[in-house]
Amino acid sequence: MKDLTLTTMIAVFEEIFGTGLFWTMVAAAVLITVAYIYVLIRDRSMSMQKFLLAQLSMPFGAVAAVVFVQMMTNSGFSDIGGPIDIIVLLGVAALGAVGLAVLVYTIQSLMRPPSR
């Protein structure tokens, strides 16, 4: 790739998803991250009970992310051809798992704040 800069990457992602959807997704990701950091700062501690549920949701996030990628493309598990493909697959799964865990934890914290 020539000039693989942040602006190029943004331009490419805008084309993949469409400008509106891309920035909506970026906004959603930022919003969830900010909300997550907000509840961490607000509560001053992780609630292990909420974290447990978040952890339990991780496999679902991982599977959903992989299935999403395969559904959006003409490809499946049998197309894994080399080490980088396994890394990409695990990366997609990890993103899905962490993303969903953060979302589940944040939603719980926002809905049921700890009693002071």
Next chain:
Amino acid sequence: MTDANFETSRRMFLGLAASGLAATVAASRAMAAAPVKTSARVVIIGAGAGGTALVNRLVDRLEGAKITILDPSKEHLYQPGLSLVAAGLKPASYTQSKTTDWLSGDIEYINEAAAGIDPETRTVTTAGGQKIGYDFLVVAPGLVLDNDAIEGFSLDLIGSNGIGALYAGPDYAARTWQAAQKFTEDGGVGIFTRPATEMKCAGAPLKHTFLIDDIARTTGNAGKTNIIYAANNNSLFGVPIVSEKVRMLFDNRGITPAYSHVLKSIEPGKRLATFDTPDGDAELEYDYLHVIPPQRAPDVIRQSGLSWSDKWIGQGWVEVDKQTLRHLRYPEIFALGDVAGVPKGKTAASVKWQVPVVEDHLVAAIEGREGTALYNGYTSCPLITRVGRAMLIEFDYNNNLTPSFPGIIAPLEELWISWLMKEVALKATYNAMLRGKA
């Protein structure tokens, strides 16, 4: 914990986020250089990948220039998508958009072909008879498919009679799939050809071969098909190391190479194809035949005296320096894309590398200095080997492999990630390039 502490944290956090955002904005603004003030007249022939990408960069680089772009087609084609259309993986509409969708309002767009170029008086005449003077000219009209050069072949045959020709355009690519799909179901002899001239994307004939073989395989009909790849010379690809890899893949997949077999004529009624070979004519029967006709520069280029006179005789590619893409006899003329008389380089990936080079030399010439950017012949080909896998092959003028991700994405390995790039990221990158952003 006190409330005061909490407030400090929140303020710090928000401050941090805001300063990060400000830094990003400042950095992206600093990258854009101040536009050059000029009254130069720049004419660009062709609003395909090259012409469109260049014009969208020039409007940011030049202030006050009169930029005119000519193209007879109202439709813009995403040509890298045609091989997917011809394998039934995407609809024809995947490759189609409007030419005007990609052009900004600050330029003049003339929906006509260039009918004449006079490099001495620096004038372009349009098909409608309009004369346009220029100070700088960029020729990027693409190439023409010489369908008549294959005796017995005509475009209306595509899709029936077991004939496919995916280069002919989106609808023809879709009809190619009709013929190819029938072959993957009924089986028989499939012959996949390529011309002996320079051609756009020399990987596409191989992709079509691999895809149709793979689809026949997954539909359970591999035993019924006999696939022959008719190469134009003694290799399967211009880059020796890639040619060897393809030879091994063919061997593994049971695809038979027929070296130095150049398609000359067809008899659709008899399903008989005649090839020019070193040992004279050879006739082969087929159930599916993929035709790629010889390719040449458009007539307007060949008649304007801009072509090489001692290279690629009869093909008419523009005589340019292979590193600067500047005409060797008329320094105010540049060539971009398929029409440029350089080895290799007839792909959208080449265009992506060529556009900044032409931009640099053009803007430098307007400023009265010499440009410094050089094109090294870079070309990229996500060589699809089956639905779901491809090899990300990148190379230069010297047949060196030039991987973008060395040690991470192996160029000669059939990988899922290379397929994902082709299917997901390539069109997006292409569109970003058209907008002048990549």
